[in-house]
Amino acid sequence: MGAGDDSARFKDLGHRMMCTCGCGQVLLECNHVGCQSSDKMRDQLQAALDKGNNDDLILQGFVQEYGPTVIAAPTATGFNRVAWIMPFVALALGITFVVYVVRAWKNRPEPALADGIAIPRGNEHDLDEFRQRARKETDL
Amino acid sequence: MSQIGSFALLLALGLSAYSFLAGFLALFRKDAASARLGETARRAGIATFAAVLLAGIVLVVAAFHDDFSIAYIFHHSNRDLPAAYKFAVLWSGQEGSLLFWSLLLAGYGFVLRLRYKTDQRLFAYASVIIAAVQVFFLLILNFAAHPFAIMQGALPADGTGLNPLLQYPEMVIHPPMLYLGYVGFTVPFAFALGALIMKYPGEKWIQITRRWTMVTWCFLTIGVFLGAHWAYAVLGWGGYWGWDPVENASLMPWLTGTAFLHSVMMQEKRGMLKVWNMSLIFATFLLSMLGTFLTRSGVISSVHAFAQSSIGTWFLVFIVLTLGVCSFFLVANRSHLKSEHKLESLVSRESSFLFNNLLLLVVCFTILWGTFFPILSEFVQGHKVTVGPPFFNRVAIPVALLLLLLTAVGPLLAWRKTSVESLKRNFLFPALGSLAIGGMMILFGVRPWEDPSYFYATMAAVLSALVIFTVISEFLRGGRVIAGKSQQNLLSAMIHLCHRNTRRYGGYIVHFGVALVVIGILGTPFNKEVEKEMGFGDKINIGTYTLVCQSYTQDDNPNYANEWAIINVFRGGKQITTMYPERRFYKASGQPQTLPRIYPSFREDLFLVTDVYLVYEGKNETTGRPIIKAHLNPLVPWIWIGLIIMVFGTIVALVPNAAAVQVAATTPVRAPAQVGAGD
Numbered sequence: 001m002g003a004g005d006d007s008a009r010f011k012d013l014g015h016r017m018m019c020t021c022g023c024g025q026v027l028l029e030c031n032h033v034g035c036q037s038s039d040k041m042r043d044q045l046q047a048a049l050d051k052g053n054n055d056d057l058i059l060q061g062f063v064q065e066y067g068p069t070v071i072a073a074p075t076a077t078g079f080n081r082v083a084w085i086m087p088f089v090a091l092a093l094g095i096t097f098v099v100y101v102v103r104a105w106k107n108r109p110e111p112a113l114a115d116g117i118a119i120p121r122g123n124e125h126d127l128d129e130f131r132q133r134a135r136k137e138t139d140l
Numbered sequence: 141m142s143q144i145g146s147f148a149l150l151l152a153l154g155l156s157a158y159s160f161l162a163g164f165l166a167l168f169r170k171d172a173a174s175a176r177l178g179e180t181a182r183r184a185g186i187a188t189f190a191a192v193l194l195a196g197i198v199l200v201v202a203a204f205h206d207d208f209s210i211a212y213i214f215h216h217s218n219r220d221l222p223a224a225y226k227f228a229v230l231w232s233g234q235e236g237s238l239l240f241w242s243l244l245l246a247g248y249g250f251v252l253r254l255r256y257k258t259d260q261r262l263f264a265y266a267s268v269i270i271a272a273v274q275v276f277f278l279l280i281l282n283f284a285a286h287p288f289a290i291m292q293g294a295l296p297a298d299g300t301g302l303n304p305l306l307q308y309p310e311m312v313i314h315p316p317m318l319y320l321g322y323v324g325f326t327v328p329f330a331f332a333l334g335a336l337i338m339k340y341p342g343e344k345w346i347q348i349t350r351r352w353t354m355v356t357w358c359f360l361t362i363g364v365f366l367g368a369h370w371a372y373a374v375l376g377w378g379g380y381w382g383w384d385p386v387e388n389a390s391l392m393p394w395l396t397g398t399a400f401l402h403s404v405m406m407q408e409k410r411g412m413l414k415v416w417n418m419s420l421i422f423a424t425f426l427l428s429m430l431g432t433f434l435t436r437s438g439v440i441s442s443v444h445a446f447a448q449s450s451i452g453t454w455f456l457v458f459i460v461l462t463l464g465v466c467s468f469f470l471v472a473n474r475s476h477l478k479s480e481h482k483l484e485s486l487v488s489r490e491s492s493f494l495f496n497n498l499l500l501l502v503v504c505f506t507i508l509w510g511t512f513f514p515i516l517s518e519f520v521q522g523h524k525v526t527v528g529p530p531f532f533n534r535v536a537i538p539v540a541l542l543l544l545l546l547t548a549v550g551p552l553l554a555w556r557k558t559s560v561e562s563l564k565r566n567f568l569f570p571a572l573g574s575l576a577i578g579g580m581m582i583l584f585g586v587r588p589w590e591d592p593s594y595f596y597a598t599m600a601a602v603l604s605a606l607v608i609f610t611v612i613s614e615f616l617r618g619g620r621v622i623a624g625k626s627q628q629n630l631l632s633a634m635i636h637l638c639h640r641n642t643r644r645y646g647g648y649i650v651h652f653g654v655a656l657v658v659i660g661i662l663g664t665p666f667n668k669e670v671e672k673e674m675g676f677g678d679k680i681n682i683g684t685y686t687l688v689c690q691s692y693t694q695d696d697n698p699n700y701a702n703e704w705a706i707i708n709v710f711r712g713g714k715q716i717t718t719m720y721p722e723r724r725f726y727k728a729s730g731q732p733q734t735l736p737r738i739y740p741s742f743r744e745d746l747f748l749v750t751d752v753y754l755v756y757e758g759k760n761e762t763t764g765r766p767i768i769k770a771h772l773n774p775l776v777p778w779i780w781i782g783l784i785i786m787v788f789g790t791i792v793a794l795v796p797n798a799a800a801v802q803v804a805a806t807t808p809v810r811a812p813a814q815v816g817a818g819d
Contacts, residue, residue, distance in 0.1 A: 018526050024384060026529055029377040072528035074513065079520050083513045083527060087506040087535045094498040102491055105412075105479070 006049050013045055013055060017062055018072050026072055041066075142210050145198035145288040149239075152191035152246070153278040159184040160271035167264060178264055182253050185267055188274060189250035196243045199236060199287055203229040208296045211289045212236055218301040218728035220698035224312050225302050231315040232306050234436060234451070235287035240316075241432075242277040244323040249274065252327060262345060265334025266327070273326055276458050284451045301728025304700075308374050314366040318390060321360025322428040325393060327352045328400075329425035332418055336469045339476045343408050346417075350404075351794060353421075357397050358790040364390050365783040376734040376755045378669060378771040380779070383532040388507045389431030395507075396424040399500040402493050409555065410490065414477035415470065416497070422466040427504075429459050434511070487558045492550035499543040506536050541599050544658060547651050548574075548606035551614055566617075570609035577605040593665035600662040607655035611648045618645075639798045646793025653789055656782030663775030671769040673760050674705065683772045685741075685752055686710040690718070692766045700724040705756055705766040709739060716741065721756035721768060734758075740777040750774045 011028065019030035021037035027045075030038040041062070048058040062070045074080035159181045166178030199212070203226040208214040216233045217226055231240040249270045256263040281287065305311075328349040335345040367390060372380035381387060400420040406412045433455035470477075510527040517525045552558075552566040581598050582588070588598040619634035628636065638645040670682050674689035681687075687707050694703040704722035708715055719737040726733065739752040753771035760767060 016530060018528055025377060025382060029379060029382075067523070069524055069526045072526055073531035073534070074517070074525045074527060079517065080525060083510070083517075083525075083531065084535070086509055087502065087539070090505045090509075091498075091502045091539065094502055095495075098491075098494045098498050102486055102494065106486070 009055070010045060010049055013049075013058060014042065016059065016072050017041070017045075017070050020066050020070060141198055141202050141205070141207055142288040142290055145195050145202070145210075146286070148191050148195035148198065149278065149281050149286075149288070152188050152195065152242075153275065153282050155184045155188040155191055156246075156271050156274040156278055159188060160268055160275055163264060163268035163271060167268060181271070182256060182264070182267060185249050185253045185271055185274075188271075189246040192239070192243045192246040192278075195287075196230060196239055199239060200227060200230055203227070206299070208299050209291055210287075211291045212287045214291055214296055214299045216299070216302055218299040218699075220728070221299075221302055221307075222699065224309070225307055228306065228312045228315075229302065231319065232302055232311075235281070235285045235289075237315065237319070238277060238281055238285050238451075239287045241319055241323055242274065242281060244316075244319055245270065245274055245277060245326060248324060248327050252330075258348060259344065261338065262331065262334055262340055262348070265338055266330040269330035269333050270326060273330075276454075280451055280454050284454055299728060301726060304724065304726045304729060304731045304733035305374060307699075307726070307733075308370060310366055310370045310373065314363060314370050317359050317366055318363030321356055321358075321363050322390075322393065322431065324352065324356030324359055325397060325421070325424050325428050327356065328421050332421045333466060333469065336418055336473055336476070339473055343411070346404055346408055353397070353401060353404075354790055354794055357394075357401060358787060360390070360394050360397060361786060361790075362783070364394055365780070369780060372776070373736065373738060374733075376736040378667070378736075378753055378755070378769075378773065379664075380776070383510070383529045385434055385511050386431070388511045389427075389434045392504050392507055393424045393427040393431065395500050395504040396420055396427055399497045399504075400424060402500075403497050406490055406493050410479075412479045412490065413493075414479065415474065418466075418470060418477065420497075422463075422470075426459055426463060426466075427508075429455060429462070433459060487553060487560075487563070489550065489553045489555045489558075492546055492553050496543065496546045496550060499539055499546065502539050503536050503543070506539065507532065510535070537596050541596065541603060544600065544603040544607060544655075547654060548603060548610045551610055551648060551651070566610075566613065569613050570606050573609040574602045574606035578602040591665070597662040597665050600658050604655040604658045604662070607651055611652045611655075614648055615645070636798075638792060639795070642795045642797055643793045646789045646791070646795070649789030649792055650786050651789075653782045653784070653786030656778045656785060658782075660775050660777065660779030660782060663773065666774050668772040669769060671757065671767065673763065673765050673767050674707075675763070675765050680768065680770050682752075682770050683750070684711055685772065687719075687752075687754070687768070687770055689766075689768070698727075700726045703756070703759065703766070705754075705768055707754060707768065709752055711741070719752070719754050721754040721766075723756045723758065742777075749777045751776045 014028035015026050017027040019025050019027050019035065019038040019041065021030065021035050023030050023035070027038055027041055044062070044065075045058065048061060053061070059071060074083040076084060161181075162177050162184065163181030166174045166181055169177070199210075202210050202213050203217045204223070206213070206217070206219050212233055212235050213229065216236065217229045221229075229236060231237040249267065252263065252270065253267055256267070331345050331349045331352075334340070367387065368380040371382065371387075372378075400417060403413050403420060404417050407414055407417050433452055436451050436455060510531055513527045514524045517523070548570065549567075552563060554562070578598055578601065581601055586594055586598055588595040615634050615637070616630075618637040619630050622628065622637050622640075623630050623633035626633065626636070668682055670680050672678070672680050674680070674692075676689060676691060678689045679686055687709055690706040690708050692703065692705040694701070696702075702722050702724040704720045707719045707721065709717045709719060717739050719739055721737045722735040724733045724735060725731075734756055736753055736755045738754075740749055741752060742749050751771070751773040753773055755769040755771070757767040757769050759765065
């Protein structure tokens with residue numbers, strides 16, 4: 001594994017963890033003046049990479065030392081999966097609902113044409129009314 | 141001074157309570173005296189503004205007079221604070237910002253009550269609802285977060301100063317803009333709820349509130365973007381959006397407000413989505429309140445959050461109460477909100493609005509979900525998890541890209557039904573143009589298959605180009621029709637076109653601005669950064685730039701001491717600028733603060749503009765040399781240019797239409813697709 005790979009992994013892993021100083025920033029983006037946490041954590045990350053540990057092992061090591069909040073996003077395990085799934089469930093439900101609504105509206109009977117009422121034959125007055133409506137709806 | 145302020149607040153509470161109660165009684169009493177009672181309520185509402193304004197003025201005057209007997213002034217100001225920031229003291233702390241919120245609300249109420257003749261009954265309902273919200277804020281100000289509370293013990297000689305993060309020119313305008321947005325949504329909310337309670341016939345309430353809503357949305361947009369720019373220019377981490385809960389809180393009402401601005405057109409034009417629009421404006425108002433709850437309650441940790449306090453409970457009770465009232469009337473009066481028309485085709489403007497609303501709400505839900513998931517996780521698993529930028533980027537970006545696709549396609553669809561031929565004709569040029577942009581990106585070395593972030597960047601570029609080409613083609617097509625009929629040149633014809641339907645073409649300009657914002661964001665995966673300790677003459681090479689440390693020095697003034705580096709920036713062997721990244725130490729608060737310096741380089745290629753962003757990270761204590769972090773952030777300036785265009789588009793949309801062109805009765809009505817697909 002070359003230096004370039006390690007550098008990319010450092011950047012990737014550093015963006016998957018939070019600084020623990022309370023700044024609420026991603027580890028590699030914490031720039032608190034004199035922040036003790038981020039400097040120490042960066043050194044630890046670099047040391048773990050130098051040892052040749054894999055990504056999971058490195059992240060586990062940080063979780064053991066700093067607690068689960070050190071990971072910047074919920075892991076795809078246990079209840080944390082719900083965090084990832086819910087937005088897509090909402091999207092799927094939303095699409096289903098919109099398609100249902102569109103179909104229901106499409107099949108709805110035209111309210112202006114009730115049974116038994118004959119459609120009047122167009123004269124100039126009627127056409128003016130339709131033109132007004134068309135302009136309103138199309139903004140011509 | 142504090143007695144005057146306290147009295148003004150108490151008076152304002154009494155007046156707004158009277159405005160609410162008398163207005164409420166006047167609405168439901170049928171006798172002759174009800175009109176006079178209603179008028180007294182309206183005048184009490186107007187007087188509330190005067191009283192709250194007096195309280196606000198007193199607080200600002202106290203800041204300028206260094207009246208440290210008032211605890212709020214002691215905690216948020218000091219003698220050497222520059223004048224502009226003393227003015228900003230009004231919204232720099234919890235109590236002051238609540239007073240500012242109340243003042244803006246009273247101001248909106250003042251304007252509304254002066255314009256009551258437009259529709260007296262509807263305005264009376266809206267006035268009562270605004271008075272109710274006003275009472276809530278004034279109750280907090282009088283009993284839970286008093287801005288004129290007196291310092292205990294000996295009078296301090298100086299204050300503890302304003303938070304250094306807030307001592308930046310944008311902080312003088314960012315909070316007012318954001319608050320004008322948050323508070324402004326109370327007006328369409330009040331009209332919507334009023335219209336629902338009184339079963340207001342027709343869509344006139346939407347027409348009355350259209351400008352209020354757009355102005356409010358514009359303020360919120362400016363506020364959100366100024367917040368992002370402030371984070372970029374002050375926090376010094378090289379980014380502008382960190383998905384912090386408080387940032388999220390400002391984005392959520394913006395998303396639902398944007399959805400409302402789109403879907404409300406369906407109600408105006410087709411009499412559809414009435415329940416939906418009501419729900420959206422209720423949600424927007426409640427999300428504005430939720431943002432304030434997040435900031436004040438301390439339930440979610442945030443870099444922006446004020447100290448934990450009891451007023452979070454007040455907001456929670458208010459939100460639940462408002463939700464209950466809105467839900468009750470939505471259910472009780474649902475028969476009043478039946479749609480008047482049917483949908484004729486899936487390929488229509490109506491469907492595109494529905495999907496646009498869906499995607500905006502899914503993004504909003506994702507943000508809400510991510511913001512509150514740590515609390516849910518603690519409840520279920522017994523420990524908190526962090527939901528940070530990786531989550532939001534991974535989940536919200538794909539949905540946002542779909543939204544961008546709809547932004548491009550939506551304007552090409554006609555109301556009711558769009559023929560495949562017209563869609564093909566209108567879509568061909570923008571689609572080919574955007575695909576060409578994608579091809580060029582690959583040609584210039586972007587490999588979307590190598591990394592998800594490159595894939596998203598390429599997709600965002602293609603879709604932004606699609607939006608831009610769609611907007612251009614719509615202007616060109618309409619302009620050509622007018623130019624052909626009126627013998628004007630194309631530019632004049634397009635301006636004429638815009639003036640004939642300001643709302644539609646203003647909206648297109650806003651879409652254009654949104655596409656530019658996305659272009660600004662898509663540069664993120666290509667950011668570079670280098671950190672180095674720099675002595676005299678030391679160099680950093682980053683991208684095509686060479687940064688040379690000319691010197692480093694320090695200074696001192698009554699407000700702060702500072703140290704900075706002098707960095708010359710070269711490109712192609714030629715010096716293009718000198719930058720001064722700085723670190724300050726504020727004396728009153730005893731807090732340090734870095735101030736990055738940003739140089740947007742337009743010189744060689746306007747489109748590929750790049751920010752050179754330098755941060756003075758600190759000083760090596762052993763060598764005494766500055767540690768400089770240099771970022772190269774491509775395309776970021778397009779975000780701020782996009783904002784300006786979005787604001788310009790909103791202003792265009794607010795301009796009244798020129799007189800409608802009279803179509804002779806004998807002129808056959810043309811197919812909509814020939815001059816554009818409609819609003």
